[in-house]
Amino acid sequence: MANRREFISTATLTAAGIALAPLVACSQEKPAASAAAPASAAAKPFKGPLLTRAVPATGEKIPVIGMGTSGSFEVGTDAGGRAPLREVLDTFVNAGGSLIDTAPTYSTAEDVLGDLIADAKARQKLFIATKLSGVSGREEGLAQFNDSLRRLKTDKVELLQVHNLRDTAAQIALARELKQQGKTRYVGLTHYREDGQAQLADEMRQFKPDWVQINYSPVSRGAEKTIFPLAKELGIAVMINRAFEDGRLISQMRDKPLPPWAAEVGADSWAQLILKYVLSQPEVTVVIPATSKARHQLDNLKAGTGQLLDAKQRDALVAALA
Ligand SMILES: NC(=O)c1ccc[n+]([C@@H]2O[C@H](COP(=O)([O-])OP(=O)(O)OC[C@H]3O[C@@H](n4cnc5c(N)ncnc54)[C@H](OP(=O)(O)O)[C@@H]3O)[C@@H](O)[C@H]2O)c1
Numbered sequence: 001m002a003n004r005r006e007f008i009s010t011a012t013l014t015a016a017g018i019a020l021a022p023l024v025a026c027s028q029e030k031p032a033a034s035a036a037a038p039a040s041a042a043a044k045p046f047k048g049p050l051l052t053r054a055v056p057a058t059g060e061k062i063p064v065i066g067m068g069t070s071g072s073f074e075v076g077t078d079a080g081g082r083a084p085l086r087e088v089l090d091t092f093v094n095a096g097g098s099l100i101d102t103a104p105t106y107s108t109a110e111d112v113l114g115d116l117i118a119d120a121k122a123r124q125k126l127f128i129a130t131k132l133s134g135v136s137g138r139e140e141g142l143a144q145f146n147d148s149l150r151r152l153k154t155d156k157v158e159l160l161q162v163h164n165l166r167d168t169a170a171q172i173a174l175a176r177e178l179k180q181q182g183k184t185r186y187v188g189l190t191h192y193r194e195d196g197q198a199q200l201a202d203e204m205r206q207f208k209p210d211w212v213q214i215n216y217s218p219v220s221r222g223a224e225k226t227i228f229p230l231a232k233e234l235g236i237a238v239m240i241n242r243a244f245e246d247g248r249l250i251s252q253m254r255d256k257p258l259p260p261w262a263a264e265v266g267a268d269s270w271a272q273l274i275l276k277y278v279l280s281q282p283e284v285t286v287v288i289p290a291t292s293k294a295r296h297q298l299d300n301l302k303a304g305t306g307q308l309l310d311a312k313q314r315d316a317l318v319a320a321l322a
Contacts, residue, residue, distance in 0.1 A: 050096050050304040053285045056235035057186065057210045062127065064279050065304035066099035067092055067297070068241060068290030073102070073109040086116055087294035093122045095301045101213070101239065101288045102152075103131040103163055104144050110151035118153045128152060129211075129239070131190065132171040133163035141167075141174045145183070159211055161188035165199055172207050186210035192241055194222040201226045204234060213239040216284070217249060218277050218318045228283040237285040243278050244271065244289060249321060259320060261313055266306035271296070275303035277317050280310075 052061035072088070075081030092100075102109050110130065117123050130148050135141045149155060160178060162171040168189065175187040188211030191200045197214065204212060204227075212231060216223045220242070231238045244250050253270040267273050271289070278287045289300045309317065 046095055046298055046302050046305070048096055048305060050301065051279070053237075055186070055210065055237040055285060057237065062237075062286050063096055063098050063304060064284075064286055065095075065097055065275065065301050066101060066127075066239070066286045066288040067097065067300075068288040069100065069102040069109040069113055070106045070290055072290045072292040073112045074107040075112055076108045082112060082116065084292060084294065085112065086120070088291060088297045089116050089120055089122065091294045091297040092301070093120065093125055095298075097301060098125065099127040099129060099158075099239075099286050099288065101129045101241070103133045104148050104151070105131075105133040105163070110148055114151050114153040123154060127158040128154065129159035129161060129188070129213075130157050131161045131163040132175060134166060135171065136167050137170055138174050141171050145174070145178065149183075156183045156185075158184065159186040159188055160184040161190045161211065161213060163190055165189060165191060165196065165203060168203055168207065172209065186237075188212060188237075188239075190214070190239075190241075194220055197222050197226050201230055204230050204236060208234060209236060211237045211239060211285075213241055213288075215242040216240045216278055216281070217243050217245055218274060218314075218321045219245065219249065221318075224281070228281055231283050238283050240278050240284055240287040243274055243287050249274055253321070256320075259316060261316065264307070265309060265313065267303070269299050269302075271299050272303040273309075273317055274321075275300060276308050277314055279303070280308040280314055 050063040050065055052063050054061055073085060075085065100113065102113055104110055117126060130152065132141045132144060135144050145160065160175045162168050162175065172187055175184060178184050179187055188209045189200060189203055189207065190213035191197065192215045200212065200214060212227060214223050214227050228238065250271055258270065262268065262273060265276060267276060275287055275289065278284055291297050291300065
């Protein structure tokens, strides 16, 4: 949770004139023209627009930095717990962020997210991805989805994913039925561990979803072998979870200086380098780091501007994190 000092720090950054530019679609291959390197790396401001990538099924452009809600948004009705999350959401929306991933089984996350989006009047700007999670059969799945809509305070979502390959045949059939009805625009499959990737690959071939979501980081690179090539072959968008290995990678590097080449790609934190690493895979559509702190949200958003990593820089980051 953000404490008072962190809240003031973010408010001060905003008051000092940090530009949180609206989303403007741009080529993923080139650095955004306005994302110039800062004079001082420590004070590097957010200068958008965020890079975007196209969903293969439709060509729709998605800003490359999304956000997760597992853990971070599971705060229930506690006003003290929700206050910093308003800042997290505002920072995201003001920077042009769009895709937010949640699930009905992340305890209160859908309720909190639904309330905060409604309060911020931000629904039209957002791409909400939720899941059919831990359910069996059509009726159970449908009841859960209708409850997700109620909790999220919306009448449709952008993406409905089958969570962790549970009851996939029945749940993806339901998701497709809901897509036909305009209740979701896309259907997807998710997993979160390397040992789930072989089954995910089989089910990508079998069910041909619009999206897959999988774990990927500089120390968990299994998706490079199976999921990314298959997504390219089948024209499936790719969402990346656990880029920070649940925060462990950043804790591990906290007291270590950044490599000298970080400035060359406009990065001033390990978090930005890790997210840029993930985004350097051309098959990746969006990465969804989760945070409960607005200053971390701003940090993560900065990774979606400017240059990504070349092959040498990617190897150097893998070596640094090994
Ligand atoms: N099977 C599935 O479908 C599945 C499974 C796992 C995850 N997911 C999705 O993926 C999302 C992301 O995964 P995750 O939450 O497990 O892990 P993650 O994004 O790898 O790591 C989250 C952790 O990183 C910290 N963090 C975030 N930004 C930071 C920054 N700039 N500097 C320092 N620390 C930072 C957060 O702490 P602070 O709050 O202190 O910033 C939090 O502890 C989830 O929220 C969920 O939406 C889906």
